[in-house]
Amino acid sequence: QKEVEQDPGPLSVPEGAIVSLNCTYSNSAFQYFMWYRQYSRKGPELLMYTYSSGNKEDGRFTAQVDKSSKYISLFIRDSQPSDSATYLCAMKGAGNMLTFGGGTRLMVKP
Amino acid sequence: KAGVTQTPRYLIKTRGQQVTLSCSPISGHRSVSWYQQTPGQGLQFLFEYFSETQRNKGNFPGRFSGRQFSNSRSEMNVSTLELGDSALYLCASQTSGGSDTQYFGPGTRLTVL
Numbered sequence: 001q002k003e004v005e006q007d008p009g010p011l012s013v014p015e016g017a018i019v020s021l022n023c024t025y026s027n028s029a030f031q032y033f034m035w036y037r038q039y040s041r042k043g044p045e046l047l048m049y050t051y052s053s054g055n056k057e058d059g060r061f062t063a064q065v066d067k068s069s070k071y072i073s074l075f076i077r078d079s080q081p082s083d084s085a086t087y088l089c090a091m092k093g094a095g096n097m098l099t100f101g102g103g104t105r106l107m108v109k110p
Numbered sequence: 111k112a113g114v115t116q117t118p119r120y121l122i123k124t125r126g127q128q129v130t131l132s133c134s135p136i137s138g139h140r141s142v143s144w145y146q147q148t149p150g151q152g153l154q155f156l157f158e159y160f161s162e163t164q165r166n167k168g169n170f171p172g173r174f175s176g177r178q179f180s181n182s183r184s185e186m187n188v189s190t191l192e193l194g195d196s197a198l199y200l201c202a203s204q205t206s207g208g209s210d211t212q213y214f215g216p217g218t219r220l221t222v223l
Contacts, residue, residue: 034211043114043200043214044153051209088153096143096204097166098212100153 003027006089006101015110019076023089023101026070030091030099033065035074038086038103047087048074079108112137114203114215122221128189131218135182135203141165142184143212144176147198156199159184160206188220196222 006023013019021035032051036044048063050056056063064073072091076083089101115134123129135142143166144156155168159178176186182203188195198219202212 032209032211036214041198041219043216046211046213049211090153095166096141096158096160096212097155097168098143098145098153098202099155102152 001026002102003099004089004091004101007104008102010105010107012107012109013079015079015081015108017079017108019074019079019083019106019108021074021076021087021089021104021106023072024070025072025091025099027091027093027099028070029093031094032092033063033072034090034098035061035063036088036090037083038088040085044088079106081108081110084108114201114213116199116201116215116218118218119216120219120221122223123191124223125191125193127191128187129191129220130185130187131199131201131220133184133186133201133203133215135184135201136213139203139205139213140182141204141206141210142178142182143202143204144184144186145200145202146170147200147217148196153200156186191222193222196220 035048038044053067060077062075086103088103090098141160143158158166178184198217200217201215204210
């Protein structure tokens with residue numbers, strides 16, 4: 001079993017919808033949680049970074065962490081076609097090695 | 111501030127050859143990490159360098175190696191290339207470690223024929 005599980009999708013939604021992306025993890029040592037967005041043939045781009053349980057909001061994006069359940073989420077409000085990409089959750093413990101989920105492919109249709 | 115740069119962006123090699131990839135981190139960042147991304151395995155950590163020393167290492171064979179220079183630029187080398195080494199190789203930089211997060215470059219796409 002992988003340390004970080006993420007539904008690969010694809011997830012297809014209409015423009016303007018609220019998108020929910022999720023990851024579960026098994027390693028209790030993970031302390032820092034990130035969401036990256038990756039467009040085709042590009043490097044991952046950092047969207048959200050958090051290290052405590054609870055919610056963090058940045059524009060249309062909200063990251064949620066529940067350490068007791070080992071579950072993290074990313075919500076995208078008012079989704080746009082330009083949000084179509086692969087979304088990767090990543091996490092790390094005390095060291096600098098990021099452990100990634102497999103990524104969820106999101107398609108937002110106009 | 112300029113982002114992470116990687117060269118070359120694309121490479122085609124044949125089995126048995128070796129390859130060297132280069133990464134220049136964001137100015138002021140001293141830690142450089144390398145990752146391999148493939149459709150089957152996703153993003154996997156190769157190694158991390160900090161102040162010219164390898165600080166962490168992932169679960170890859172010894173054919174994969176790296177180094178870091180005094181200006182924080184890093185190179186990774188893959189010797190005796192195999193078909194399975196075809197991947198996007200990503201470099202990420204961060205200031206030092208701990209709570210800092212990592213910023214990725216555009217990657218080098220390596221194709222092994």
